[in-house]
Amino acid sequence: MKPVYYARPLIGEEEKARVMAVLESGMIAMGPQTAEFQRKFAEYVGVDYAVATNSGTSALHVALLAAGIQPGDKVITTPFTFIATSNSILYCGAVPVFADVDPRTFNIDPESIKRILDAESDVKAILVVHLYGLACEMDPILEMARDRGLVIIEDCAQAHGALYKGKPVGALGDVGVFSFYPTKNMTTGEGGMVVTRSKDIADRALKLINHGRSDRYLHDMLGYNYRMTDIAAAIGLAQLEKLDGFNARRRANARVFNSLLSDVPALVLPCEPDHCYHVYHQYTIRAERRDELKEHLDASGIQTSIVYPISQAKQPLYRSLGLDDAEIPVADSLSSEVLSLPIHPGLTPDELVRVSDAIHSFYGLKS
Numbered sequence: 212m213k214p215v216y217y218a219r220p221l222i223g224e225e226e227k228a229r230v231m232a233v234l235e236s237g238m239i240a241m242g243p244q245t246a247e248f249q250r251k252f253a254e255y256v257g258v259d260y261a262v263a264t265n266s267g268t269s270a271l272h273v274a275l276l277a278a279g280i281q282p283g284d285k286v287i288t289t290p291f292t293f294i295a296t297s298n299s300i301l302y303c304g305a306v307p308v309f310a311d312v313d314p315r316t317f318n319i320d321p322e323s324i325k326r327i328l329d330a331e332s333d334v335k336a337i338l339v340v341h342l343y344g345l346a347c348e349m350d351p352i353l354e355m356a357r358d359r360g361l362v363i364i365e366d367c368a369q370a371h372g373a374l375y376k377g378k379p380v381g382a383l384g385d386v387g388v389f390s391f392y393p394t395k396n397m398t399t400g401e402g403g404m405v406v407t408r409s410k411d412i413a414d415r416a417l418k419l420i421n422h423g424r425s426d427r428y429l430h431d432m433l434g435y436n437y438r439m440t441d442i443a444a445a446i447g448l449a450q451l452e453k454l455d456g457f458n459a460r461r462r463a464n465a466r467v468f469n470s471l472l473s474d475v476p477a478l479v480l481p482c483e484p485d486h487c488y489h490v491y492h493q494y495t496i497r498a499e500r501r502d503e504l505k506e507h508l509d510a511s512g513i514q515t516s517i518v519y520p521i522s523q524a525k526q527p528l529y530r531s532l533g534l535d536d537a538e539i540p541v542a543d544s545l546s547s548e549v550l551s552l553p554i555h556p557g558l559t560p561d562e563l564v565r566v567s568d569a570i571h572s573f574y575g576l577k578s
């Protein structure tokens with residue numbers, strides 16, 4: 212039987228036609244498609260500026276630099292994320308300070324941020340991650356940042372189209388970052404985007420992605436080659452038009468799982484607070500006997516993923532840097548409980564039932 216895939220990019224005729232047009236145009240590096248993608252993405256998020264990059268990781272690096280993060284600065288972030296988040300802080304020579312997360316939402320816990328701010332005097336910024344497609348609890352975080360003059364950077368790599376109190380993520384803080392890796396809610400192959408309302412941040416980001424260039428062959432700051440190609444931007448333009456539809460299907464799949472799995476006492480299902488619009492990049496459950504359940508699903512031809520099996524603070528790299536002493540009991544315990552089920556928009560109703568049946572059979576329940 213065909214496996215139930217964990218993630219599948221949905222590439223259609225529109226993407227192919229747009230890419231062919233770029234290839235035939237002879238302008239395949241950064242050009243008019245990238246400019247249009249930036250304009251349309253900024254409009255989608257509701258900000259004035261967007262700068263396209265060649266990955267979400269490079270977008271994070273540029274966002275931090277453009278927001279003024281400097282060597283030695285402390286940046287509070289979550290340890291329960293992909294390593295690119297905290298690595299981007301290291302790229303700047305800055306220091307990640309890990310706050311714990313909320314066990315219900317998996318997102319950074321404002322109370323834990325407050326405890327760090329009360330203990331540490333020289334924090335410069337907070338880098339939040341809207342994990343799995345759910346916005347962080349932003350109001351208390353924004354208030355703390357306002358009171359103490361901190362920069363807020365949003366890692367929205369997993370949350371294209373997610374809303375907090377009706378407002379799109381990426382537009383809540385000073386600067387936001389998206390990834391267009393193929394497993395994400397929309398893709399460009401590899402790619403990323405920096406979004407901001409600040410002209411200063413946008414101008415700096417534009418220079419940073421292009422070797423710090425102020426004019427042709429004139430460079431007044433250290434920059435990088437982080438440019439997006441027009442081939443990638445063409446895919447992005449087609450995907451952006453489909454994004455709301457993709458998200459609606461992810462949400463519909465999540466509703467089906469919420470109903471099919473509601474009678475399994477060994478599971479904690481994902482939550483969606485009333486004031487949030489979850490876009491279910493991941494449908495992540497907390498499961499008793501998680502590792503055995505994963506093996507059972509693998510054997511049943513159902514792909515799943517442990518996102519994330521180890522908190523970033525406990526990575527060998529972070530241990531070697533002496534950054535592993537954070538008090539993060541919730542993040543550490545989640546690592547041994549979480550399991551992400553297939554939720555992508557290409558799943559069929561039968562596949563959703565197959566996943567649910569296999570979970571019921573593992574726990575000895577009737578579906």
Ligand SMILES: Cc1ncc(COP(=O)(O)O)c(C=O)c1O
Binds near residue numbers: 271293401
């Ligand atoms: C939370 C988070 N931040 C950053 C990234 C980095 O994005 P990319 O893989 O496009 O470099 C990812 C994606 O993998 C991610 O999930």
